Amino acid sequence: MTMSTTNAAPSPAVASSSSQAVSSSQAVAEASGGQVLRVAEPLSLDSGASLAPYQIAYRTYGRLNADRSNAVLICHALTGDQYVAETHPVTGKPGWWSTLAGPGKLLDTDRYFLICTNVLGGCLGSSGPKDINPATGEAWGLEFPMITVGDMVRAQRVLIDHLGIDRLFCVIGGSMGGMQVLEWAARYPERLFAAVPIATAARHSAQNIAFHEVGRQAIMADPDWCGGDYIRQGRRPQRGLAVARMAAHITYLSEQALHRKFGRNLRNPTGLGYGFEADFEVESYLRYQGKSFVERFDANSYLYITRAMDYFDLAAEHGGKLAGAFKDTKTRYCVISFTSDWLFPTSESRAVVHALNAVAADVSFVEIETDKGHDAFLLDEPEFFQTLRGFLDGCARLSGLAPSTAPSP
């Protein structure tokens, strides 16, 4: 087992033994230099179930400073993972936020200690439905307990405790990552100095639940899904998962971006094929997106994590009043949305901002003008980066972190 790069002593609740059966995802995480924390103590889940033992796969970048005040927790989105700022071990592509995180970058690894975990229920090393159920010795499948965003955050807190970090300098993430940021701020307000929820919402909207349901039904309609038991039966519901990804991918882009990228361009410039092959470039693009996705993602994980997002409703957890989630908060917030994001539109971010205003919280809010849709948070958007840099620099000054030596972009 690879231990954390810090000299933090493991807390007593955390077992470091590696006696558990090594699952395939764990093997991936460890083979690629990933870090895995195994926990013996049961994790109480929102569903009422408890999970034990379980494991959290994570990556860290940079060094934790002497007073452990420079840690930044990065929360990944639905199909993201812990490989934020390095080559992905499965796809060979750059880390999903390498535009933003790395040496000399905005989330500067020469300055901050970056941590990113694979969410609970995920499929890249943290406990999830494709891992072995210790009670049966076989893959969990749908026997794996339902996971919520709250559960993901609870598991992350166990890791943060293990790393000996009392207070995170910042928790940051987009989309479902932003939901985790809000959950962190609501649940453990004393454990974070700054919170940056990006392109997100305090609850999943009816439209978003509807899109997720389409994706789930596509997976379940695949005969290879086998009622969720495909691993035991040696099959993979790749077609269903690919269709789920294709539908979801459309929601991550804006109509304008799709049009700019593909228009009605044909793959074969000589004309229409008069059939159902991918005549249009946009079809071919979506098929590629679906195909490459199934190589790195588990279908049941997709079901579990989309469900976790659907269940997320921070106001409901606080007596129906969103402001109640942030009562007495001392955290500094920077809420960011994008004009062309119709999956998590600005109105959702504004609702969060109004709730924060209602408790007179310290909050900044920017809507970034872009035509790149929801995925803008993953892309190089200068205005977005400048705003974030200003916010983080201000927070670093206020919290007494050494000024950045990195040059401005």
Next chain:
Amino acid sequence: MTVLTEGRLDTAVSRDAALAVGDLRRDLAVIAEMIEPRSRVLDIGCGDGMLLAHLAQSKAVDGRGIELSQAGVNACVRSALSVIQGDADHDLEAYPDGAFDYVVLSQTLQATRNPRLVLESLVRIGRRAIVSFPNFGYWKIRLRLLATGRMPRSSLLSHVWWDTPNIHLCTIRDFLELAQDLGISTDRSLILDSAGRPYPFGAQGRLANLLAEQGVFLLRRP
């Protein structure tokens, strides 16, 4: 002095039109002088954050801002000020009573959709409110209307009538009457002449309404 090219900074009142003191526009300097050190301040229509930055530096004020233009908000957040994108008509409701020691609305009241509601919100959210606005009763404006028979324009009100965001212009007397109707007390009243020089607004009443190019009022809720 930075002047943004879009949004409230440019559209409500040309901020570079008024005379500046040092780096701070003259009416903002008058407002800053009214604010106690180490207080909590909300600046509505804060532009690029000039007043907030000044207050944070010189008075250790815990400041927040609301600004309509994206360029303004981004400039503020870039310089580590806590500012949200929004406006006085839509984004005041959420704030609890007495959340701030001072709520500042400078050169913006006349550009709101519902100035009466906004004024009520200011004194609800803040223990004090500071409001400055261009005085439509200023003698030069009266004279221009009389002499030319056309909508008057001045250094503070530079827009043509069909392009102006200033949809609710008022005179100092109009404003004070509204404040009185709402039971709002006026703790301090200052008027600024065309050179930006402040004068106390005293018993002269109607004369001040003639001489002031703009007014600055420190208000308190009933």
